[in-house]
Amino acid sequence: MGSIWYGNYGAASEMSLVTMLLIVGQLMGAGMVVILLDDMLRKGYGLGSGISLFIVANTSETILWFAFSPVTMSSEFGVEFEGAFIALVHFLMTKNTVWEAVRQAFSRENGYNLSQLLGAGGIFLVLIYLQRISTEVKVIHQRFPGWVQSYRIRFFFTSNMSVILQSMLISNFYRISQVLNARFHHSQLIRLIGNWEGERIIGGILWYAAPPYDLTEAIAYPHRTLFYTAFVCFLCAQFSK
Numbered sequence: 001m002g003s004i005w006y007g008n009y010g011a012a013s014e015m016s017l018v019t020m021l022l023i024v025g026q027l028m029g030a031g032m033v034v035i036l037l038d039d040m041l042r043k044g045y046g047l048g049s050g051i052s053l054f055i056v057a058n059t060s061e062t063i064l065w066f067a068f069s070p071v072t073m074s075s076e077f078g079v080e081f082e083g084a085f086i087a088l089v090h091f092l093m094t095k096n097t098v099w100e101a102v103r104q105a106f107s108r109e110n111g112y113n114l115s116q117l118l119g120a121g122g123i124f125l126v127l128i129y130l131q132r133i134s135t136e137v138k139v140i141h142q143r144f145p146g147w148v149q150s151y152r153i154r155f156f157f158t159s160n161m162s163v164i165l166q167s168m169l170i171s172n173f174y175r176i177s178q179v180l181n182a183r184f185h186h187s188q189l190i191r192l193i194g195n196w197e198g199e200r201i202i203g204g205i206l207w208y209a210a211p212p213y214d215l216t217e218a219i220a221y222p223h224r225t226l227f228y229t230a231f232v233c234f235l236c237a238q239f240s241k
Contacts, residue, residue: 055164063120066112075110084112107216115215162239166232170209177206 012020034054069083081087084105091101106114136150177194184190195203201210208227212218218225 063117067117069112073111075108077104080108080111082111084114084117087111088114107214109213113214116213119215162236165239166235169235173206174201174210177201177204 038054065083067083067085069081070086071082072079073082074080081090087108088101088105091105092098095101095104131154134152134154136152139149139151141147174194177190178196178199180187180190181194181196191204193204194201194206200213201207208224209231211228212221212225
């Protein structure tokens, strides 16, 4: 209901009650389908954990779309492509210098840029590497001297559930802040909690709990980047207990 009130599905004032109920029912039905599919996968009708599988599939689809989307959009520089790699090729063909094309492809704010994609790819590689780190401990039974068994201990002993819970918790605060900011934008208290410009947070306390938009912003505000990293790690550690 908060998403409808905020206007994610169109102006709420122009929607009928039936339309709102249909949207809510669709979202609830989709959640129930995901839970059902996850239960089926956990019972052996598939491979691995259902939630993890859905996350990987959705993330892979999003990254591919961000990288190679052929959709065009209008900006202050003219017509641009939404996909980061396609935009880079377009910039190389239209800009005066190669440096200007590469700089805009890595730092543009009106669309997906290469720094976001490379950052996401780097994080994936680091997580895959850390996930594979493990050590084997030799277990010897006192009553059977010749019996030795290896017990594998992984470096990451938790699942992705702590990250999911952390994301859900912060997303709820973001959504509430967006709704309040849209309705009471002139309130100093509301803007102190979170100041929004469209879908992007630009100030307030929640600004420190939001990830940097791109690599340029992360370098420009190192204190925010460090606080966000420490905050996410702290919450994930608490949820993992």
